[in-house]
Every structure is written in C-alpha cells, then in structure tokens.
Amino acid sequence: MVSDNTTLSIYNTLSGKKERFQPIEPNKVRMYVCGMTVYDYCHIGHARVMVGFDVITRFLRHIGYDVTYIRNITDVDDKIFARAAENGEPFEDLTARFIDAMHEDERALSVLPPDQEPRATAHMGQIIAMIETLIEKGYAYAAENGDVYYAIDKFEAYGRLSKKKVEDLQAGARVDVEVQKQNPLDFALWKAAKEGEASWDSPWGKGRPGWHIECSAMSTCCLGDTFDIHGGGPDLKFPHHENEIAQSEGATGKTYVNVWMHAGAVRVNKEKMSKSLGNFFTIREVLEKYSAEVIRYFLISSHYRSQVDYSESSLAEAQSALDRFYQAIRGLEPEDFEGKELSSEYTERFKAAMSDDFNTPEALAVMFELVKALNIARQKEASDQVRILAATLREMGDVLGILQTDPEQYFRGTTTDGMPDAEIEAWILRRKTARENKDWAESDRIRDVLAEQGIVLDDGKGGTTWRRQ
RNA sequence: GGCGCGAUAGCAAAGCGGUUAUGCACUGGAUUGCAAAUCCACGUAGGCCGGUUCGACUCCGGCUCGCGCCUCCA
Numbered sequence: 001m002v003s004d005n006t007t008l009s010i011y012n013t014l015s016g017k018k019e020r021f022q023p024i025e026p027n028k029v030r031m032y033v034c035g036m037t038v039y040d041y042c043h044i045g046h047a048r049v050m051v052g053f054d055v056i057t058r059f060l061r062h063i064g065y066d067v068t069y070i071r072n073i074t075d076v077d078d079k080i081f082a083r084a085a086e087n088g089e090p091f092e093d094l095t096a097r098f099i100d101a102m103h104e105d106e107r108a109l110s111v112l113p114p115d116q117e118p119r120a121t122a123h124m125g126q127i128i129a130m131i132e133t134l135i136e137k138g139y140a141y142a143a144e145n146g147d148v149y150y151a152i153d154k155f156e157a158y159g160r161l162s163k164k165k166v167e168d169l170q171a172g173a174r175v176d177v178e179v180q181k182q183n184p185l186d187f188a189l190w191k192a193a194k195e196g197e198a199s200w201d202s203p204w205g206k207g208r209p210g211w212h213i214e215c216s217a218m219s220t221c222c223l224g225d226t227f228d229i230h231g232g233g234p235d236l237k238f239p240h241h242e243n244e245i246a247q248s249e250g251a252t253g254k255t256y257v258n259v260w261m262h263a264g265a266v267r268v269n270k271e272k273m274s275k276s277l278g279n280f281f282t283i284r285e286v287l288e289k290y291s292a293e294v295i296r297y298f299l300i301s302s303h304y305r306s307q308v309d310y311s312e313s314s315l316a317e318a319q320s321a322l323d324r325f326y327q328a329i330r331g332l333e334p335e336d337f338e339g340k341e342l343s344s345e346y347t348e349r350f351k352a353a354m355s356d357d358f359n360t361p362e363a364l365a366v367m368f369e370l371v372k373a374l375n376i377a378r379q380k381e382a383s384d385q386v387r388i389l390a391a392t393l394r395e396m397g398d399v400l401g402i403l404q405t406d407p408e409q410y411f412r413g414t415t416t417d418g419m420p421d422a423e424i425e426a427w428i429l430r431r432k433t434a435r436e437n438k439d440w441a442e443s444d445r446i447r448d449v450l451a452e453q454g455i456v457l458d459d460g461k462g463g464t465t466w467r468r469q
Numbered sequence: 470g471g472c473g474c475g476a477u478a479g480c481a482a483a484g485c486g487g488u489u490a491u492g493c494a495c496u497g498g499a500u501u502g503c504a505a506a507u508c509c510a511c512g513u514a515g516g517c518c519g520g521u522u523c524g525a526c527u528c529c530g531g532c533u534c535g536c537g538c539c540u541c542c543a
Contacts, residue, residue: 165472264474266543313480316493368491368492375508459504
C-alpha cells in the first residue's frame with residue numbers, strides 16, 4: 001500500500017514538466033520500457049536505460065506500489081537479418097545468443113528482471129490484428145508491393161510527443177522517398193519479405209512487421225489499451241514513440257500512455273554514444289576494468305534525464321565515491337544490518353529526494369551525510385546508533401541497487417589473476433610477526449612487496465585487512 | 470534551417486527567491502610504528518547583458534556557447 005502522504009512527481013515528456021503521479025488504478029503501476037534490438041552486445045547507453053528504469057521500479061515498489069514492469073526484446077529487424085546473413089547463421093541463433101548476453105550483463109549490473117520480456121516473434125498474431133484494425137479504421141493502407149503503411153495525415157496529434165510539426169518534418173524529409181508511400185513521413189507497419197529472408201504469413205502476403213508496431217501490440221497486449229508509464233532511451237522519442245502513439249491511439253481510440261519518460265544520453269567526448277557513430281563501449285568491455293557496481297554507481301550519480309559523459313576518469317571517480325560507502329560499513333557484522341529500527345531522519349529525506357522525479361544524486365547526498373554520522377558513531381563506539389544507521393544505509397542502497405556486497409569482497413575484487421588470496425594472507429601473517437617484534441623495516445618491505453601486486457594493506461584495530469587497487 | 474534541452478566552485482553533480490548541498494581532488498590538524506581509513510578545520514561557485522524584487526545561482530527577456538532530435542540508434 002502506498003501511504004496517503006506520498007507525493008511522487010515525474011517529468012512527463014508529453015507535457016514537458018514534472019507532474020504529480022496518479023496511477024490509473026490505486027497502488028498499481030503499469031510500465032513499459034523499450035528494450036534492446038538483439039544483434040550485438042549492450043553498451044553503456046543501454047545500461048543507462050536498464051539501470052535507470054530498474055531504480056525507478058525498485059523505488060516504486062519500495063514506496064508500496066504493485067509494479068508490472070514490461071520490457072520488450074526486438075528480435076525481428078533489418079539489422080538482425082543483415083548480421084545473421086553476414087555470419088551465415090539462422091537469425092534465431094543470433095538473437096538467442098545476444099539475448100543471453102544481455103541477461104548476463106543485466107545480472108552483473110544487479111538489474112532485476114522485468115516481469116515480462118515479450119518478443120516480437122512471439123506476438124505476430126497481435127501485431128497483424130492491430131495492423132488490420134488500423135486499415136479498417138482508415139489509418140493505414142496496403143501498398144501494391146505488399147508493404148503496409150501508416151498514414152500520418154490521418155492522425156491529428158502526430159508530433160505531439162516530440163513537439164514537431166508535420167510541415168517542419170516534411171521540409172526536412174529525406175529525398176529517397178519510397179514511391180509506394182502517400183506521404184513521405186508515412187512509416188511501415190508491415191514490410192513485404194525480400195528474397196530468401198525470414199518471413200511470416202499475413203493478409204498482405206509474406207513479410208515481417210515494421211519496428212514500431214511490435215511495441216504498440218505488445219504493450220497493449222501485456223498492459224491494456226491505456227497504461228501509466230512508457231519509457232525508453234532519448235533517441236526513441238522520435239520517430240519510435242511518436243509512431244507508437246499514432247498506432248495505438250489510432251487502433252484503440254483511447255489514450256495510450258499517461259506518462260512518457262526518457263533517459264538522457266550517454267556521451268563520449270561530447271558526442272552521443274551510438275552504434276552508428278561507433279563510439280560505444282560495451283558493458284562487458286567496461287567490466288574488464290571496473291566492477292559492475294561502479295558502473296551502476298556512475299550511472300545513478302547523475303539524474304536519469306541529464307546527459308552524462310562517459311570516461312575513464314568518471315568511472316575512477318565513481319569508484320572512489322563508492323569506496324567511501326563501503327569503508328563506512330567495512331568490519332561491521334551481518335547482525336549490525338538486521339535491525340528493524342531505521343533512522344527516520346534520513347529515510348524521510350531519501351524518500352523525498354527520490355519522490356522528486358527519482359533524484360538519485362540528491363538521494364546519494366543524503367546517504368553520504370548518513371555515512372558521516374555513521375563514521376562518527378563508530379568512532380564513539382555507539383553501537384545502537386551504528387546499528388540503526390548501518391541498517392538504514394543498507395536499505396537505501398537496496399533501493400538504488402548498490403551496497404549489497406560484503407565489504408571485504410568488494411575491496412578484494414573479483415579478479416582471479418594476480419596474487420592468490422592465500423599467498424596474500426601468508427604475507428600478512430609474516431608481517432604480523434615482524435610488527436610484533438617491532439621490525440618496522442621488514443613490515444614496510446612486505447607492504448611494498450604487496451603494493452607491487454596492487455595490494456593495499458590497512459592496519460585496523462581488529463587486525464590487518466587488504467584490498468586490490 | 471526547424472524544434473527541444475543545458476551552461477553551477479579544480480573536476481563531477483543537486484536543491485533552493487534570503488540560511489553549509491553532496492562526492493572526488495587539494496591544504497592544515499587529530500589518530501597511526503609508518504601508512505590507509507576516519508574525524509576536525511578550510512572553498513560565498515553559478516556563461517554574458519538587462520529586468521522584476523527589500524533581496525536572484527534560483528523568476529522574466531535578450532545574447533553567446535554547447536548538446537540532442539529532425540535518418541537506423543537506448
């Protein structure tokens with residue numbers, strides 16, 4: 001149950017401002033997010049959408065909403081066919097492989113699985129039915145070549161989401177106009193099969209769906225004609241989401257979506273990270289150097305709507321910041337986190353920050369203030385206070401999908417190369433003896449030996465701990 | 470060209486019409502065999518020009534610069 005005093009505001013692309021969120025059904029949120037076209041590995045831009053909407057889902061659930069989160073998989077597409085042909089393999093093999101890879105990346109990033117991941121290939125019936133409805137209602141027409149197009153002139157609100165005027169779009173329209181279209185801005189709902197290409201039977205002959213129609217068909221199928229939130233990456237606003245609205249509202253005659261949410265772009269050297277520019281870094285590539293949690297922290301350290309610059313130094317900085325959180329809980333026992341009592345002072349501020357359009361930077365600021373209080377409490381050995389603050393911090397971390405790792409494991413890292421743990425422990429034991437004998441020269445020599453291997457020793461009250469740099 | 474978004478201290482990044490954001494980095498101190506971590510101390514930053522106001526980083530207008538979309542892209 002969502003408490004009565006909860007006021008959640010969300011920026012709606014449709015209105016261009018933050019609005020008080022009002023679900024269609026009390027306590028329930030139905031959300032659809034456009035997912036990946038699976039012909040290659042996910043990059044950091046994809047990670048932003050995955051993590052962003054994961055945090056949104058976690059927070060909505062945290063404040064009591066029953067969330068149905070749907071994120072589709074596009075497994076029919078020109079690029080998929082092209083890549084499969086290049087590889088000389090059936091397209092299903094290609095997509096199966098990259099769906100697995102995507103799930104691996106997601107698990108690494110602690111992204112909770114959506115409730116459903118509908119695939120275009122599994123919804124041909126609904127897709128064809130929606131196209132038929134659009135033709136019946138006069139929003140679409142079948143061309144002689146077997147393609148079916150959406151007639152954008154028939155849909156009055158076309159351009160409302162992306163704030164574009166049809167005339168302006170026409171002025172800038174590309175010249176390679178397909179003659180079969182009534183208006184150059186009309187888009188394909190169904191594409192006639194090309195020679196030797198995978199295809200499905202339809203009333204218009206063998207073919208396959210256009211890109212936009214699958215989302216209209218699958219979202220409606222999973223969530224109903226009208227639902228609460230539709231999200232996606234920044235480059236989907238136009239034409240993809242604009243076309244979705246035209247299709248769904250044309251077919252159902254009802255409002256398609258109440259709140260449209262778009263993530264900000266990830267940039268590299270001031271340019272948008274994108275497949276076409278080729279300036280992308282895949283998630284697994286970055287994982288070779290930084291932990292998934294660092295990537296996740298980097299992505300939530302700026303607001304989901306703002307653009308972020310991806311760079312080595314921003315990841316290094318994310319790591320330093322995350323280290324501070326883990327230092328604060330390092331050495332605490334599991335039971336220190338189990339307390340039922342939380343600090344309302346901090347939880348209220350955290351909730352207020354997150355309720356303001358999911359302001360994660362503000363939420364993190366609250367957590368850092370809590371960390372300071374926790375460090376002071378630990379210094380004073382105020383164990384009750386330590387337990388309350390540690391439990392509070394851990395719960396906030398859970399909402400953001402961070403701080404759930406054992407601190408020692410976090411600092412030791414997961415690399416299997418380098419000096420084995422047992423050898424490190426052996427060195428530490430030798431150093432312990434040297435220190436007991438006040439043999440500082442030997443003690444420092446061992447520290448240097450390990451430092452060469454990237455191992456940093458920390459002498460604490462309870463003994464020496466170590467971490468990999 | 471059309472439409473939209475942004476410009477905050479060394480770097481990153483938020484809120485807010487008047488009171489320390491926060492993190493990283495830096496400097497001094499406490500602590501430590503030495504370190505690390507931690508704590509204490511230390512920064513009035515808000516592209517430029519006008520306007521509204523008792524008071525503006527925060528509201529309004531103009532300008533400059535940057536970015537995004539207008540084509541497949543998360």
